[in-house]
Amino acid sequence: MTGRPPRVVVVGGGITGLVAAFRLRQRWGPEADITIVEESMRLGGTLRTVTLAGGPFDVGAEAFIGRRPEVPALMDELGLSAQLVHPAGLRPLIFSGERLHPLPARTLMGIPADAASVDGLVDAQSLATIAGEGDTELSWDRTSDLSVAELVGSRFGAQVLARSVDPLLGGVYSGLSDSIGVRAALPTLAAALDAGASSLSAAVASVLPAPSSAPVFGALRDGYRTLIYALVAAAAPRTLLGTAVTSVRRENSGWVVDSIGQFDAVVLAVPAPALASILGSVVPDAAAAAAEIELASSVVVAMAFDTAVDLPDNSGVLVATDAGLSAKAFTLSSKKWSHIAERGISLVRASLARFGDTGPLAWSDEQLVEAAVRDLHRVTGMDSAPSSSFVQRWHGGLPQYAPGHVDRVAAIEAAVRDVDGLAVAGAWSHGVGVPACVASATRAATRIVEVAR
Known part of the structure; x- marks a missing residue:
C-alpha cells in the first residue's frame, strides 16, 4: 500500500461491517478506497427499522x-447523542402455569442464587432441590465445557430451566439451555466454578452484579436505522448490494475477492457458516472451526x-x-x-x-x-x-454459543492472526449484542491498519 491509498473490502453490511468500514475511514481518511459487499439488498443486517402506525419501529434488535460503553460512544462520534433513550423502568414478567409472574430477582441469566429467588415460579419439589443443592457434591471440570442445561438441570431441575433460564436465553440467543455453553454465555459463572465454588448456588451468588440505578438498556429514539444511515454517511464506502462472496485468495501481495476485484486487505464481517465457506481453501483451520458454529x-x-x-x-x-x-x-x-x-x-x-x-x-x-x-x-x-x-x-x-464455543473462536482467531491483510469479526465471536459487534468491528479494523504500517 506504500505510495497510494489503500484498497479494502469489507464483506458483510451488517452493524459489524459498517462499523469496521467507519473505523477504517477514520484511520485512513478520505483517500482510502473502501468497499462494502452485502449479499442481501439492504444494509444493517439484523438491525432493521420499519414504519409502523406512522412512526419508526425496530423489528430486529431493539x-x-x-x-457497556461502545454504542453510546459510537453515537457520540456520529453526532447522535440526542437519539439516546432509556426504558421507562418497568419490570418484565414471565408467563408460566397460565399466570404472570415477576421476573425472578437474584438470578444470573435466570439461574437462581437461592430458592427464594424463584418462589412461586417453580413447585415445592424444585424449591427443595434448590435449597438443598449446597449439600450435594458439585462435579465441575476446569478443563472442559458443558451446556447450561447439563449444569443447571442436574443441580436445580427441569422447571428452573423451562421457567427461568430458557426464557432469558431465548431472548439473548434465540436458543435453549441445551444449545448454549456455560463458558461462552456465562463466563463469570464459569470463572467462579473454576475457582472452586462449593455449589452452583454459591457460584451464582458470588458473581451477581452489584445493585445499580443506571439503566440496563438503551435505544435510539428514531430506531437503529438512524445509526445505520449515519455509519454509511461517515464511512462513505462503495457499496455492492445483492452480491455474494464465496471465496478469497492471496495474489500479488494482495487479495482477490471472487470477481469483484483485487484489494490490499479484507475484513470478513459475516456469519460463521459464510466465514467457513469463504475461508475453506485459504485458512482451512479457521474454516473448520467456524463450520461448527450453528x-x-x-x-x-x-x-x-x-x-x-x-x-x-x-x-x-x-x-x-x-x-x-x-x-x-x-x-x-x-x-x-x-x-x-x-x-x-x-x-x-x-x-x-x-x-x-x-x-x-x-x-x-x-x-x-x-x-x-x-x-x-x-x-x-x-x-x-x-x-x-x-x-x-x-x-x-x-449464532449459538454451544459448549466449546470459546475454543472454536480462539481457533478461528489464531488461524487468521498469521495471515496478513485479513481480519474477521461478527456476532459469532465475543458476544451477540450490538455493543459486542461494535467492539469486534473495531478490533478487526485496528488489526488491518496496524498490519498495513
Missing part, C-alpha cells in the same frame, strides 16, 4: 446493553393497536418453554419505552421460534399474526385485533 432463526411480529388496550404495566413478558405457546416473548414496547408511549397507541413485538424450531418461519404472515394475537390474548387477556402489523423473518439471525 435495544443494547446500556452499561445459527438460530426467529420471527418478529410487530403489532400496532389503535384502540385503548389493557396491557400489563410492564416492559414485556417472557414465556416459559413448558407453557405451550408459539410465542417465546412479547415486548410491550409502548410500555417499555416512553418515547413510543408518546405516540398514543399500543405497540407490541411478539417473538417466535428458537434454535431448532423452524416451523414458524414457514407459516404465512397471516398465520404468524394470528398466532401472535392468540398468544397475546392468552398471556394478557387482551382480545383486540391489531390495526396494522409487520412480519420479519430472521433466517440464521443468531
Whole structure:
C-alpha cells in the first residue's frame, strides 16, 4: 500500500461491517478506497427499522446493553447523542402455569442464587432441590465445557430451566439451555466454578452484579436505522448490494475477492457458516472451526393497536418453554419505552421460534399474526385485533454459543492472526449484542491498519 491509498473490502453490511468500514475511514481518511459487499439488498443486517402506525419501529434488535460503553460512544462520534433513550423502568414478567409472574430477582441469566429467588415460579419439589443443592457434591471440570442445561438441570431441575433460564436465553440467543455453553454465555459463572465454588448456588451468588440505578438498556429514539444511515454517511464506502462472496485468495501481495476485484486487505464481517465457506481453501483451520458454529432463526411480529388496550404495566413478558405457546416473548414496547408511549397507541413485538424450531418461519404472515394475537390474548387477556402489523423473518439471525464455543473462536482467531491483510469479526465471536459487534468491528479494523504500517 506504500505510495497510494489503500484498497479494502469489507464483506458483510451488517452493524459489524459498517462499523469496521467507519473505523477504517477514520484511520485512513478520505483517500482510502473502501468497499462494502452485502449479499442481501439492504444494509444493517439484523438491525432493521420499519414504519409502523406512522412512526419508526425496530423489528430486529431493539435495544443494547446500556452499561457497556461502545454504542453510546459510537453515537457520540456520529453526532447522535440526542437519539439516546432509556426504558421507562418497568419490570418484565414471565408467563408460566397460565399466570404472570415477576421476573425472578437474584438470578444470573435466570439461574437462581437461592430458592427464594424463584418462589412461586417453580413447585415445592424444585424449591427443595434448590435449597438443598449446597449439600450435594458439585462435579465441575476446569478443563472442559458443558451446556447450561447439563449444569443447571442436574443441580436445580427441569422447571428452573423451562421457567427461568430458557426464557432469558431465548431472548439473548434465540436458543435453549441445551444449545448454549456455560463458558461462552456465562463466563463469570464459569470463572467462579473454576475457582472452586462449593455449589452452583454459591457460584451464582458470588458473581451477581452489584445493585445499580443506571439503566440496563438503551435505544435510539428514531430506531437503529438512524445509526445505520449515519455509519454509511461517515464511512462513505462503495457499496455492492445483492452480491455474494464465496471465496478469497492471496495474489500479488494482495487479495482477490471472487470477481469483484483485487484489494490490499479484507475484513470478513459475516456469519460463521459464510466465514467457513469463504475461508475453506485459504485458512482451512479457521474454516473448520467456524463450520461448527450453528445459527438460530426467529420471527418478529410487530403489532400496532389503535384502540385503548389493557396491557400489563410492564416492559414485556417472557414465556416459559413448558407453557405451550408459539410465542417465546412479547415486548410491550409502548410500555417499555416512553418515547413510543408518546405516540398514543399500543405497540407490541411478539417473538417466535428458537434454535431448532423452524416451523414458524414457514407459516404465512397471516398465520404468524394470528398466532401472535392468540398468544397475546392468552398471556394478557387482551382480545383486540391489531390495526396494522409487520412480519420479519430472521433466517440464521443468531449464532449459538454451544459448549466449546470459546475454543472454536480462539481457533478461528489464531488461524487468521498469521495471515496478513485479513481480519474477521461478527456476532459469532465475543458476544451477540450490538455493543459486542461494535467492539469486534473495531478490533478487526485496528488489526488491518496496524498490519498495513
